[in-house]
Amino acid sequence: MSYHSPHFNTSEKFPNTDPMSSMEEDCFDRLPDALLLVIFNKVGDAKSLTRCISVSKRFASLVFEADTVFLSIPPRKHNPKADSRSLRRNLFKILISTLIAKPLHFFHRLIADRSDTDRKTVSFYSPKEVLKHFQQAKTMHMELPSDGSMTGLEGNDSLIKWKARFGSEIKNFVILCATSFQKRMQPLSSDDFSENNGEVLTDGQMKLQIARTIYCLLAASARHYLMKQVLEEHHALENIIASDVCKQGRVCMGKDEVAEIRNSMKSMVASTDSSLERTRVPDLSMKLWYVPVLELPENGYIMRGATLAVLQPNDDGQIGNGSKSDLFGFDGEECEKKAFNEAMREMVKMKKSYLMTMDSF
Template sequence: MEVVQQDHFDRLPDALLLLIFNKLLDVKALSRCLSVCKRFSSLIPQTNALFVSIPSRIPASKPGNGLCLASLRIFFNRVFTKPFKHCRRIVASKSPSSKSSNGHHSFINVLKKFEDVKFIHVQFPFYGSGIDLVGGDCLVKWKAEFGGQLKSCIILGATSYFLAKVKELQEQEQEEERFLTDDELRVRIIWTISCLIAASARHHFLKKILLDHPNLESVVISDEQKQGKLCMGREELVEMRGCMEPFAASKPLLIERTKVPDLSIKLSYAPELELPVSGYRMRGATLVVIRPVDGDLMRKGLSDGELLGSGFDGDHGDEKVFAEAVGEMMKMKKSYVMTMNSF
C-alpha cells in the first residue's frame, strides 16, 4: 500500500501566512519570497507592513576642523547637496533594467509590488550632517512631524553625553544658569538648520511613495545612526495627498521640493544637565522646539509640554534617556525665542 506524504505547510491558512509575512517586514527578504511559489507570489503583495533599508551609494567625505571655508563647503555639500541628490536618484529611477548595488531593482520599483501596504519604515544611510564639523563628538537627536508642510520639530542636543558615576552625581554642584556665548549660539543654529534640511529632504522623498500607495496610513523615515526621525500618521498623509493633487496630473510629474515655512523657535540651554533616573550627564544640553509661525499647532495653542510629550518615546534605553533629558530641560526658566524665515 503506497503512503502519500502530505505537505502540512499547505494546510496553513492564508491569514496565518500573511501574519508571518507582516512580522518579517524586511522588503528584501519579502521580495525574494515572491519567487518561492505561486501561493507566496499571490499573498506577499497583500503585506501591509514593510521595512526598507536604503544602501549607501555616496562615499563619506572626511571632515576638516573648525569653521574654515573648506569645512563649510563640506557642511553644505553634506547637508544640502547629498541628501537631495540621493533622494532624486532614487525617485527618478524608473527603468526596470536598472539595478542597485545589491542586485535588486531600485526600491521604489520594488515597493510597487506591495499595493496594500499601510505602514512603511524607511531607513536612510547616514552621510553625516555637518554637525560634527562644529560640535565634535556631540549628540544631536531630532523628530519632525509633517502634513502638507512641517508641523513641528524637536531637537535635543549636547556637546557631550556620558554615563556618570553615582558618587559624581551626588557630589557635582549644579552649575549656575548662564547665557550662551555667540559661538555656542551659532553652533546650535547650525544644528537646527541641519536637522530641518534633513527633515525636509525626507518629506520630499516620501511624495513619490505616497502617489503609488493610496492605502498608506503610517510612515517613519529614519537613518542608520538613529539621529533623526520623520513621522506621519493617517491624518497627516491625507493632508499631504491634498497638497499634491494639483501636481498629480502634470506630465512629467512635478514633485516640488518641500520648503521649510516661517518658523518660531524656542531654545532652552543648560551648561550641565544631570539625569538622576538614568545616571547620565549632558554638557551643553540644548532643547529646541520648532513650530511654523502660521501653523495648526500655533492656532490650537498647543503647549510645549503637550508637543514634547511624545518627542522621544521608546522602550530602548537611549530613548528613555532622551525622554528624561527633555523632561529636565522643560524645567529650565530661561529660554531663547527667535524666528527663522522660510527657505
C-alpha cells in the same frame, strides 16, 4: 494442556510512521491565508518578503498583500571624484571659518551647498523599484543611509537627536543636542552644579545650535520630499516613517497628515524650482532651552551642553500648544530613549528659555 497460538487480525490498519511521507506534507498548506498574512506582516522587511516569492506560488500570490513594510535603503557607491567625506570636510571648513564672523553668509552658503549637492548626487538608491509591488501596504518605514556628519563635530560623545512631523508642510520639529552624553560613573561635584548658576548661551554657542537646527531641518525636508514620491504611488498608505540607520532623526506622518498631503497634492501646481529636491521649510518659531550640566538620575546619564529646541510654523500659535507626545519618541537604544525623555521633561520645566524666529528657506 492445549496451546493456542495468538491470533492477529491482518486486516487491521496501523498508522503510517514513515518519516519520509510526513516530510512531504507542507505545514504551511494547513494555514489559512489570513494567518500567513499575519506572519508576513511580522516579517515586515521588504527584501525578505520579496525573496518569499520564490518559495511557492501561494507565497507569491500573498506576499505583496502585506500591509506593514520596512525597507532599509543601501547607500550608493560614491564616485571617488565626489567623495562624500571630502564634501563633509569642506562643509565643516565653511562652518568653522564663517560661523562666528559671518553667520548669515554661512547659513546661505550652507543651504546653497547642500542644495547643489542634492542635485549632483543622490546618496542612496531610490526605493521605488523595491516598493512598487507593495500596493496594499498601510504602514511603511524606510531606513536611509546615515549622514551623521554633524554628530562628531564636538567629539565622539556628542549627541544630536531630532524628530519631525509633516503634513503638506512641517507641523513640528524637535531637536535635542549635547556636547557630551555619557553614563554617570561617579556623583557630580558641587563645581559641576555651579556651572548651571547664571549660565547663558554665548553668541558662538547660539549660532552653532542654529546651524545644527538648519542642517537637520534640511535633512527632514529632503526625507519628506522622498515620502511624497512614495505616497503618490501607494494609495493605501496611512502611516509612513523615514529614519536613518544611525537612529539620529526621523520624519513621521500619521493618518491625518497623509490625508492632508494627499489633498494638497491634488491641487498642487508645478513647483517653480523643480531642481529643489526637498520640501520648502516655512517661517518657523523656535523655543530653546539650555543646561550646561544636566544630571539624569532615573537613567544614570549625564548631559553636558544640553540644548532642546522646539519649532513650529509661525501661524500655529504659541509653541507647545500641540500634543505633548510630539516632544518624545526619539530613536535609539531603549535605555537611551528613556534618558532622552527624562532630559526633555526636566528641560521644559526650566523658566529660562530663548524665543526666536527663523525665515523660510
